[in-house]
Amino acid sequence: MVLTIYAPLFASSKRAVVTLVEKGVSFETVNVDLMKGEQRQPEYLAIQPFGKIPVLVDGDYKIFESRAIMRYIAEKYRSQGPDLLGKTIEERGQVEQWLDVEATSYHPPLLALTLNIVFAPLMGFPADEKVIKESEEKLGEVLDVYEAQLSKNEYLAGDFVSLADLAHLPFTEYLVGPIGKAHLIKDRKHVSAWWDKISSRAAWKEVSAKYSLPV
Amino acid sequence: MVVKLYGQVTAACPQRVLLCFLEKEIEFEIIHIDLDTFEQKKTEHLLRQPFGQVPAIEDGDFKLFESRAIARYYATKYADQGTNLLGKSLEHRAIVDQWADVETHYFNALAHPIVINLIIKPRLGEKCDVVLVEELKVKLGVVLDIYNNRLSSNRFLAGEEFTMADLTHMPAMGYLMSITDINQMVKARGSFNRWWEEISDRPSWKKLMVLAGH
Numbered sequence: 001m002v003l004t005i006y007a008p009l010f011a012s013s014k015r016a017v018v019t020l021v022e023k024g025v026s027f028e029t030v031n032v033d034l035m036k037g038e039q040r041q042p043e044y045l046a047i048q049p050f051g052k053i054p055v056l057v058d059g060d061y062k063i064f065e066s067r068a069i070m071r072y073i074a075e076k077y078r079s080q081g082p083d084l085l086g087k088t089i090e091e092r093g094q095v096e097q098w099l100d101v102e103a104t105s106y107h108p109p110l111l112a113l114t115l116n117i118v119f120a121p122l123m124g125f126p127a128d129e130k131v132i133k134e135s136e137e138k139l140g141e142v143l144d145v146y147e148a149q150l151s152k153n154e155y156l157a158g159d160f161v162s163l164a165d166l167a168h169l170p171f172t173e174y175l176v177g178p179i180g181k182a183h184l185i186k187d188r189k190h191v192s193a194w195w196d197k198i199s200s201r202a203a204w205k206e207v208s209a210k211y212s213l214p215v
Numbered sequence: 216m217v218v219k220l221y222g223q224v225t226a227a228c229p230q231r232v233l234l235c236f237l238e239k240e241i242e243f244e245i246i247h248i249d250l251d252t253f254e255q256k257k258t259e260h261l262l263r264q265p266f267g268q269v270p271a272i273e274d275g276d277f278k279l280f281e282s283r284a285i286a287r288y289y290a291t292k293y294a295d296q297g298t299n300l301l302g303k304s305l306e307h308r309a310i311v312d313q314w315a316d317v318e319t320h321y322f323n324a325l326a327h328p329i330v331i332n333l334i335i336k337p338r339l340g341e342k343c344d345v346v347l348v349e350e351l352k353v354k355l356g357v358v359l360d361i362y363n364n365r366l367s368s369n370r371f372l373a374g375e376e377f378t379m380a381d382l383t384h385m386p387a388m389g390y391l392m393s394i395t396d397i398n399q400m401v402k403a404r405g406s407f408n409r410w411w412e413e414i415s416d417r418p419s420w421k422k423l424m425v426l427a428g429h
Contacts, residue, residue: 049361049364049365050317050321050358050361052320061306063309063310063313064313065312065313065316065317065320067312067316068309068312068313068315068316069309071308071309071312072305072306072308072309072312075305075308075309076305089288089291089292090277090288092288092291093277093279093284093285093287093288094279096281096283096284096287096288097279097280097281097284097285099284100281100283100284100319101266101281103316103319103320104281104319105266142266145265145266148265149265
């Protein structure tokens, strides 16, 4: 039975999609139109009660939360494709650390920028300029820490690419693209080199080209 | 060698790690980092945790920060000791991870600003954002309904056993239950209340409360 990923066009889902592609796993997709509110319909809420995306369905088994899905795929298909969890439990600890940094420190201000700059005009709600300014400052402070880390290590968790790096791909693509704040990445030498490296991986190029929202 | 936990024992994120140590019967040493005097932002601590937050651990040469990552690491390293916090199979583990991530994104995203405004700001003599708190409570009610539904057919969040998914909620829940309105919201949801009463009856929680001076 083939794995199915819901809402592949949206950034959070692409964390899971890029992991599947990195691991060479076959999968199908089902579109969910967030702009029409399909995620709040009863059929969708039956599989994701918070009305968020993505969901992975594997036969009778389903799992939501993009980073939980990434961990599941990376563990289940450990023996194929790159090892995205590190080789030892200590390396895995570093992967989990930076995956949590992405979730708790990087993602919230970047999500605020995405909603206020990319989606506000599309969905007709007013952009909050104060939130935009504070989010850009906050994100800059976080990226200063990344700059220091990436000056010592090729990737976030060490000298190997991991789930922690991949988790940054979808929303950072918005940052350097339609959000229009590529300078946050480009002005930081090591962050910029890291971004170029991870965003030019074959798996991401495939995901980015194939599953793209017209924004 | 005993693992060193840098943090304040009354703060939620260090408590997450302490609960893991207690459940897994791991010996530890707490090195106090004084949040009231912003010790976490000073140079010495920034060397351990570059974002200026607590906790961080040092275990011989091994260092780690982010409380949930630390808890996962120790739950893995000591898989055969104490409570099994990570599930019995790959599929079960992923459901544990799913509900642990739900805590980060849906639960803590609301609990944290509620606690900051209703407990921390008054302590620091700062003004509470009353409008924000009311909005957050409404959103929390919606989220708690989803949890209540989940826990009406599952003893714990990831199934029939206590796991990381339940543990990770406990520090914030401890704070939320001290707020009258929120306490009532919890008690009004039968299954959710049953779950909180059961997990807060665990020896690890009681030991943590003693450590935290309650």
